[in-house]
Amino acid sequence: MERHFHHDLHALQDRLGEMAGRAETALSKAMEALRTRDASLARDVMSEDIEIDRIELEVERRCLDILGLQQPVARDLRFLVASIRVSNYLERVGDHAVNIAQSAVKIAALPAVQVPEDVTTMGDRTITMLRESVSAWLNHDVPLARRVCENDAEVDTLKGQIFARFSSLMVHEPGSVPRALELVLASRNLERVADLATNIAEEAIFVTEARVIKHHADEIPGPSSGPRPSGR
Numbered sequence: 001m002e003r004h005f006h007h008d009l010h011a012l013q014d015r016l017g018e019m020a021g022r023a024e025t026a027l028s029k030a031m032e033a034l035r036t037r038d039a040s041l042a043r044d045v046m047s048e049d050i051e052i053d054r055i056e057l058e059v060e061r062r063c064l065d066i067l068g069l070q071q072p073v074a075r076d077l078r079f080l081v082a083s084i085r086v087s088n089y090l091e092r093v094g095d096h097a098v099n100i101a102q103s104a105v106k107i108a109a110l111p112a113v114q115v116p117e118d119v120t121t122m123g124d125r126t127i128t129m130l131r132e133s134v135s136a137w138l139n140h141d142v143p144l145a146r147r148v149c150e151n152d153a154e155v156d157t158l159k160g161q162i163f164a165r166f167s168s169l170m171v172h173e174p175g176s177v178p179r180a181l182e183l184v185l186a187s188r189n190l191e192r193v194a195d196l197a198t199n200i201a202e203e204a205i206f207v208t209e210a211r212v213i214k215h216h217a218d219e220i221p222g223p224s225s226g227p228r229p230s231g232r
Contacts (some may be wrong), residue, residue, distance in 0.1 A: 005070050012071040019055040020134040022158040023090045026097035031123040033104035035115050043230045052094035059087040061131035082203040122158040126190045133200040140208045155194040162187040201224035
């Protein structure tokens with residue numbers, strides 16, 4: 001029974017790894033479609049999202065079955081609870097990749113203009129964050145997970161720069177609005193993917209160290225820690 005239980009956990013981890021690979025591929029394809037104005041590649045991203053959705057449902061079902069039948073405790077329990085959340089985060093990554101692909105299709109129909117470097121840079125940084133967060137999850141790598149959380153600020157800064165630049169461009173050059181708007185939307189989707197990568201990294205820390213760092217919860221004193229500072 002014990003051997004069967006751990007086999008189920010390993011199989012679940014493998015399925016999440018496959019799901020993560022599909023989500024990263026979808027995001028990479030969406031950004032490539034945006035950069036190269038490849039509407040066909042963008043449509044591939046949309047059609048392939050169905051499989052990511054299917055795996056999420058499968059992972060959730062497996063987790064609930066194991067929780068109901070095995071009643072795990074400690075780290076195994078944390079892993080199963082976190083796996084449900086991670087599968088949801090990855091499914092949402094797939095959704096954001098689809099959103100970027102939809103922007104790529106619209107941009108492909110407009111006159112050809114090169115995608116600005118800061119947008120492609122933001123895409124590269126976000127894809128790296130996603131890849132590293134999944135690696136931290138699969139390998140129980142807490143230092144890497146913490147670096148992912150720290151790198152989220154860089155993506156936020158890039159998103160702010162892109163929004164400011166294109167907002168100004170749309171005011172001064174009305175003809176640029178359709179393309180600029182899609183690039184702003186793409187940057188917003190990338191920012192959200194970076195947030196989801198941060199969430200996955202936080203789950204890696206939760207499973208490995210039994211610590212919740214979301215909203216800096218590990219820095220908030222507990223009931224026995226005395227009064228909290230007033231902040232004055």
